Amino acid sequence: xxxxxxxxxxxxxxxxxxxxxxxxxxxxxxxxxxxxxTETKLKIKIKRYHGVAKWTWGVSGFNNDDDDDEDEVCIVCxxxxxxxxxxxxxxxxxxxxxxxxxxxxxxxxxxxxWLQSQNSNNxxxxxxxxxxxxxxxxxxxxxxxxxxxxxxx
Amino acid sequence: MSNQSQLPRRIVKETQRLIAEPVAGISATPYADxxxxxxxxxxxxxxxxxERGVFQLELFLPSDYPMSAxxxxxxxxxxxxxxxxxxxxxxxxxxxxxxxxxxxxTVLLSIQALLSAPNPDDPLDNTVAELWKTNExxxxxxxxxxxxxxAMKGGSSN
Numbered sequence: 001x002x003x004x005x006x007x008x009x010x011x012x013x014x015x016x017x018x019x020x021x022x023x024x025x026x027x028x029x030x031x032x033x034x035x036x037x038t039e040t041k042l043k044i045k046i047k048r049y050h051g052v053a054k055w056t057w058g059v060s061g062f063n064n065d066d067d068d069d070e071d072e073v074c075i076v077c078x079x080x081x082x083x084x085x086x087x088x089x090x091x092x093x094x095x096x097x098x099x100x101x102x103x104x105x106x107x108x109x110x111x112x113x114w115l116q117s118q119n120s121n122n123x124x125x126x127x128x129x130x131x132x133x134x135x136x137x138x139x140x141x142x143x144x145x146x147x148x149x150x151x152x153x
Numbered sequence: 154m155s156n157q158s159q160l161p162r163r164i165v166k167e168t169q170r171l172i173a174e175p176v177a178g179i180s181a182t183p184y185a186d187x188x189x190x191x192x193x194x195x196x197x198x199x200x201x202x203x204e205r206g207v208f209q210l211e212l213f214l215p216s217d218y219p220m221s222a223x224x225x226x227x228x229x230x231x232x233x234x235x236x237x238x239x240x241x242x243x244x245x246x247x248x249x250x251x252x253x254x255x256x257x258x259t260v261l262l263s264i265q266a267l268l269s270a271p272n273p274d275d276p277l278d279n280t281v282a283e284l285w286k287t288n289e290x291x292x293x294x295x296x297x298x299x300x301x302x303x304a305m306k307g308g309s310s311n
Binding site: 075076077079086110113114117126127129 | 250
């Protein structure tokens with residue numbers, strides 16, 4: 001097989017690709033009509049592939065009290081839940097989403113910054129102003145006790 | 154010009170939305186040389202002595218916004234029990250009731266609502282509040298007079 005075409009981000013790339021016979025386009029072949037019936041099968045050799053997966057935090061539709069648009073973003077930073085909190089480089093594990101007992105969701109970094117900045121023994125949820133407690137994960141309920149940092153008032 | 158670090162995405166988004174979908178009777182435009190500083194104008198609500206007035210305000214987003222509230226001040230003189238002579242506003246969401254779920258637009262809507270519903274029991278200007286409680290009719294007359302003298306110039310008072 002021919003070597004792969006040079007990687008070039010230019011319109012010429014496509015021409016080279018089809019000249020290359022890795023992909024034979026039916027249209028092209030029928031021009032040289034001599035051996036019409038014998039070939040023209042699309043021949044593809046897979047040299048490598050990338051698996052692509054899509055993930056979400058499963059937040060949308062959970063914060064049901066707002067309209068749809070607002071569901072998709074963390075109300076504190078106005079960025080998508082699947083995106084990054086400010087100052088975080090990568091989405092996903094580095095920018096996790098957490099729920100309060102009140103079921104409102106935020107990026108962990110966003111809500112943490114807020115809870116600390118309140119300087120209060122009873123910090124509140126940005127959305128509903130109820131006293132904030134971590135908890136209420138959507139399906140996994142395993143660390144109920146963890147969020148409770150009991151504070152003497 | 155003053156390219157202070159980078160403007161947080163949230164401020165960019167809020168600004169874009171304020172311009173694309175402005176709130177009726179309210180405008181907020183950032184200054185080109187400081188995108189955290191906004192020129193604001195609020196129309197007086199029609200059911201109030203501030204009717205037909207246009208009030209200029211300034212709004213500043215501090216460096217830790219949205220963890221702390223925007224700083225807002227009236228530039229146009231106004232006779233109101235919750236606004237002092239320097240234009241400072243007594244409004245809970247600008248102080249202890251601030252939440253990062255609030256935005257520039259919700260703050261300005263609250264200020265507009267404060268014009269419709271003055272609260273002389275939580276005054277910033279005691280003399281105004283006192284008159285509001287003892288002689289509301291006279292207070293409303295003065296508020297209207299202030300509106301006519303300072304908020305209806307036709308041109309902007311900046």
